[in-house]
Amino acid sequence: MEVCLMSKSFIKRSANPVIIFLILLGLTLILSGFTSPLNAQTPSKLQILLPGMSAAPGTTSGFTGTPFTQTTGVPFQIIVNATDQNWNVVSVSHLVDISSSDPYATLPAATNLVNGTVTLTVTLNSSGSRTVTAEDLTNPAVITAVSPAIEVVDVLYF
Secondary structure, X not given: OOOOOOOHHHHHHOOOHHHHHHHHHHHHXXXXXXXXXXXXXXXXXXXXXXXXXXXXXXOOOXXXXXXXXXXXXXXXXXXXXXXXXXXXXXXXXXXXXXEEOOOOOEOOOOEEOEOOEEEEEEEOOOOEEEOEEEEEOOOOOOEOEEOOOEEEEOOOOO
């Protein structure tokens, strides 16, 4: 049997024209490079994840959990993500800069994201309630991220 997807006779002989329509629609979407709206495309903001936090795309805050208490002078890792408006990671290689409300913090140099994310080491050197900030140096239109407060405590020696 000769089959031509565009022939009227094939559609008339088909048991279910709806299936034929869906097949044609699917082929059209594939051939046109259709991208699902669930796929992140354009970065709109940065995200900082601290120890104790996990990414949660699609939520209001973009994360779950609360930051663990940190100790002065002890390095810890943070994750910086470039995200769309729904907190989905966007694969970009923007240059990001890290700062902190701790004036004595040891911070990494500006670093490029790899596929929209990077893990960096930060050391907070003064106790109190501190934050970490990530700024996109490549595209200033991307919203800067400020972490939730991190409680930093001094080491007590006996």
